[in-house]
Amino acid sequence: MDKIIKNYKGFLIEQGFDAIETDYEQRGYHLEVVLAVNQVREFAKKAYELGFYLVFVTGFQVRSDEKNDSLHSGLAVVYQFARYDRQYRMKALVLVPNSLEIPSISDIYHGADWHERETRDLYGIIFSGHPNLKPLLLSEEDWDFHPLLKDETRLKSLHEVSWTSGSPENDTPETGAETDG
Amino acid sequence: MLESEYQEQNRFFLNMGPQHPSTHGVLLIVLEMNGEYVLDPQPVLGFIHRMHEKMGESRPCPGFMPNTGRMDYVCALPYNHGYVSLIERKAGIEVPKRAEYIRIITSELNRIASHLLWLGAYLLDLGAFTPILYGFDDREHILDILESVTGSRLTYSYYRFGGVCQDIDERFVERTRAFIKRLRKRYVIYEKLVTKNIIFIKRTEDIGIVSPDMALRYGMTGPNLRGSGISYDVRKNEPYSLYPEFDFDIPVGRQGDCLDRYMVRIREIEQSLRIIEQALDRLPDGPVRSKVPKNIKLAPGDCNFAVEAARGELSYYLIGDGTSTPYRLKVRVPSYSNLSCLPELGRGILLADLVSILGSFDLVIPEIDR
Numbered sequence: 001m002d003k004i005i006k007n008y009k010g011f012l013i014e015q016g017f018d019a020i021e022t023d024y025e026q027r028g029y030h031l032e033v034v035l036a037v038n039q040v041r042e043f044a045k046k047a048y049e050l051g052f053y054l055v056f057v058t059g060f061q062v063r064s065d066e067k068n069d070s071l072h073s074g075l076a077v078v079y080q081f082a083r084y085d086r087q088y089r090m091k092a093l094v095l096v097p098n099s100l101e102i103p104s105i106s107d108i109y110h111g112a113d114w115h116e117r118e119t120r121d122l123y124g125i126i127f128s129g130h131p132n133l134k135p136l137l138l139s140e141e142d143w144d145f146h147p148l149l150k151d152e153t154r155l156k157s158l159h160e161v162s163w164t165s166g167s168p169e170n171d172t173p174e175t176g177a178e179t180d181g
Numbered sequence: 182m183l184e185s186e187y188q189e190q191n192r193f194f195l196n197m198g199p200q201h202p203s204t205h206g207v208l209l210i211v212l213e214m215n216g217e218y219v220l221d222p223q224p225v226l227g228f229i230h231r232m233h234e235k236m237g238e239s240r241p242c243p244g245f246m247p248n249t250g251r252m253d254y255v256c257a258l259p260y261n262h263g264y265v266s267l268i269e270r271k272a273g274i275e276v277p278k279r280a281e282y283i284r285i286i287t288s289e290l291n292r293i294a295s296h297l298l299w300l301g302a303y304l305l306d307l308g309a310f311t312p313i314l315y316g317f318d319d320r321e322h323i324l325d326i327l328e329s330v331t332g333s334r335l336t337y338s339y340y341r342f343g344g345v346c347q348d349i350d351e352r353f354v355e356r357t358r359a360f361i362k363r364l365r366k367r368y369v370i371y372e373k374l375v376t377k378n379i380i381f382i383k384r385t386e387d388i389g390i391v392s393p394d395m396a397l398r399y400g401m402t403g404p405n406l407r408g409s410g411i412s413y414d415v416r417k418n419e420p421y422s423l424y425p426e427f428d429f430d431i432p433v434g435r436q437g438d439c440l441d442r443y444m445v446r447i448r449e450i451e452q453s454l455r456i457i458e459q460a461l462d463r464l465p466d467g468p469v470r471s472k473v474p475k476n477i478k479l480a481p482g483d484c485n486f487a488v489e490a491a492r493g494e495l496s497y498y499l500i501g502d503g504t505s506t507p508y509r510l511k512v513r514v515p516s517y518s519n520l521s522c523l524p525e526l527g528r529g530i531l532l533a534d535l536v537s538i539l540g541s542f543d544l545v546i547p548e549i550d551r
Contacts, residue, residue: 084418
């Protein structure tokens with residue numbers, strides 16, 4: 001197993017995952033994996049076998065694009081995994097299909113149970129196969145209220161919130177004291 | 182009467198919390214009981230849910246600073262640290278060396294204060310009243326020292342993007358050194374009063390054993406993980422700030438029971454003292470704040486920053502969209518993952534042991550609920 005561990009990117013690509021190495025200093029994680037919906041459980045199993053622990057599961061919303069099937073719902077789920085024995089962190093991204101259903105990984109990583117319930121609370125993403133998808137942080141009367149969904153006017157497209165979009169020009173530096181607000 | 186009927190008669194539900202003193206805040210645990218034994222403990226969260234993440238998305242990034250001190254209010258400075266470092270990474274802001282030293286000194290002081298509060302509260306849960314008085318006495322000194330530079334005693338908001346808001350002075354250094362000397366002497370008292378106490382050992386040894394595999398499945402971090410013998414500390418494994426410059430050890434336990442978690446925290450206090458001592462000895466001169474843009478623009482794309490809070494790994498995950506307001510801000514808090522193993526860990530144990538396990542996890546509920 002140790003040989004594999006030296007090169008996660010190569011190993012994951014071999015397994016059919018779309019993995020890209022990223023600049024740690026800039027992003028704070030080493031590897032980015034873009035998953036198809038049917039790859040989620042397989043990826044979680046591989047990560048568990050390799051000895052990664054689950055840092056968090058969360059979601060975010062972008063402007064939906066009716067022409068593009070995977071962006072139709074406008075929702076995405078982000079998983080983050082890291083290791084106990086060395087400095088290695090990876091992010092997995094999956095775009096949520098129009099049915100709003102993503103397979104649950106709570107039987108592979110038991111800690112995902114609460115993270116998935118929280119993501120359902122905040123975005124309404126349904127984790128199919130989850131044993132107990134009741135509201136966790138919100139009250140049970142608010143089961144269909146999803147506070148992190150944004151107004152249509154505030155939504156950005158996926159491209160606009162990706163690294164490929166290029167960085168904006170920051171204003172000229174001022175003295176630190178003036179930034180207090 | 183049949184045995185099974187008798188068993189059925191003894192089954193009942195018990196609501197522990199949300200005002201129960203040993204849940205340390207508004208946490209409700211619905212317990213399915215059979216006599217004195219817990220069959221199924223299910224935590225119910227969200228009593229003080231404030232949707233911090235939405236607040237983070239609805240105002241320019243400096244406006245979220247006070248929120249960071251209000252999640253884990255017992256150990257707020259590492260939460261400050263994680264957030265400013267995240268924005269600094271995203272916007273490419275340099276931090277002066279002296280400011281990083283001050284951040285480390287104050288963060289470690291805050292960590293000790295948090296561990297002392299936990300020590301007192303845990304022993305109170307187990308029925309010992311005296312240790313909390315000693316713990317609060319020592320913690321009071323830290324709060325006084327931190328108050329002199331941060332201006333607040335609990336919900337700190339001391340760090341700024343590119344540094345800290347106020348420099349420390351000679352008096353601060355003097356008081357901190359005096360405190361280190363004092364706390365080292367107090368170890369002897371804690372040792373005699375608690376660590377060697379036979380009642381305490383009976384309540385904690387071999388109780389609530391978290392195996393390394395279980396810790397991995399639930400994503401546990403912090404002293405709760407290190408109690409199980411896994412040496413994982415963000416300060417060492419994923420060094421941030423100037424922690425690589427300091428010499429300190431990561432204490433680990435043997436088998437992951439309540440006593441191990443207790444010992445790890447007690448030994449961590451000494452390691453934090455060592456870091457503070459080294460930082461005070463080598464404290465560089467210079468500015469405490471660099472020049473930062475008046476209006477910080479967060480570049481499009483995501484970014485993560487992890488720090489070691491008193492309870493484990495704290496991760497901020499931010500998605501920028503080119504404006505100064507985060508498009509998405511996720512806070513990954515340690516106690517949330519740590520507590521999620523309770524339904525598995527608490528099955529089939531005595532109710533009194535559940536109180537001991539909950540206390541040993543060092544939960545802060547506002548952090549879990551966010």
